[in-house]
Amino acid sequence: MEKVIIFSAPSGSGKTTIVHELLTRYPNFEFSISATSRAPRGQERDGVDYYFLSEEEFLKRIELDAFVEWEAVYAGTHYGTLRSEVERIWNKGNIIIFDVDVMGGINLKKIFGEKACSIFIMPPSVEELERRLVGRGTDAPEVIAKRVAKASFEIEKSHEFDHVVVNDVLADAIVATEHIIDRFIENE
Numbered sequence: 001m002e003k004v005i006i007f008s009a010p011s012g013s014g015k016t017t018i019v020h021e022l023l024t025r026y027p028n029f030e031f032s033i034s035a036t037s038r039a040p041r042g043q044e045r046d047g048v049d050y051y052f053l054s055e056e057e058f059l060k061r062i063e064l065d066a067f068v069e070w071e072a073v074y075a076g077t078h079y080g081t082l083r084s085e086v087e088r089i090w091n092k093g094n095i096i097i098f099d100v101d102v103m104g105g106i107n108l109k110k111i112f113g114e115k116a117c118s119i120f121i122m123p124p125s126v127e128e129l130e131r132r133l134v135g136r137g138t139d140a141p142e143v144i145a146k147r148v149a150k151a152s153f154e155i156e157k158s159h160e161f162d163h164v165v166v167n168d169v170l171a172d173a174i175v176a177t178e179h180i181i182d183r184f185i186e187n188e
Contacts, residue, residue, distance in 0.1 A: 004096040004112050005029070005181060006161075008105030009121035010151035012133040014167040018121060019099045021174050022181070030094040032085050034104075035061070035070075037078040041138045051082065069107040074146065079104060095185070102154040105161065117184040119177060120161035124168040126151055 009015040023029055035051040037058040046052045053061070058078045062070060070080030079101060089096045098108055102120070109118040123129040129151055133144045158164050163180050167173040 002090050002115055003185070004032075004098060004108065004116045005184065006098045006100065006105045006108050006112075006116055006118040007121060008100055008102045008118070008154075008161065009167075010102070010123060010129055010154045011147045012129045012136070012151075013121045013123040014132070014170060014173065015121040016099055017170065018165075018167065018174055018177055019097055022177065023097065025178070026095070026181070028094050029097050030089045030092065032081060032089060032096045032098050034098075034100060035067070035078075035080050035082055037076070069104060069111060071101060071104050071107070073101050073103075081108065102157050106157060109161070116162075117180065118161040118163070119180060120158040120164045121173065122155065122158060122164050122166045123151070124166060126155075 007015045007019050019031065023031060033047065033049070033051055035053050035058065037053055037055045040046070040049070040052055044050060055076065055078070058080070061067060061082075066082055066084070067080040068083050068086055070078055073079050081098065081100070081104070086096060098105070100108065105118055105120070109116050123132070126148060130144065130148045133139060133147055139147070165173050165176045165180070
């Protein structure tokens, strides 16, 4: 069963929290580890949270067509999905879970088509989003300002996803997401 479930949202919307919870509930789901050219934040580990590549190495892999998709999310900061990661997970018979930026999510849906279910995690408001980002304590104020500014653009793209789930109350957002996923899996 070559299926993928794509989660996208503005930074701070709670998509990663939802993804981690779903991974504990569905044993045949496996997280696709994205590659990035940015430095690790907080407790992030190479090969677990991301494949951390130098800018030079990332660009070389683009030239080698090693990515299913990639995006320059911020100037000098790239994110992408390695072909080898998709093959690794499908070879085990698992369903791939993507936790990617909004443009990456739109691109992945175009690439995988009917094999994909794309879910946009919507923050309750841009103000709440900013509060969450500040509360993380992992980014400098200027980085938070960039993320908040980008959120408005990303929210406008939510209609390009199969489903939109508002994450106002985390438990409710998880249940809503489970219902979407269960329907998608049943339609084999």
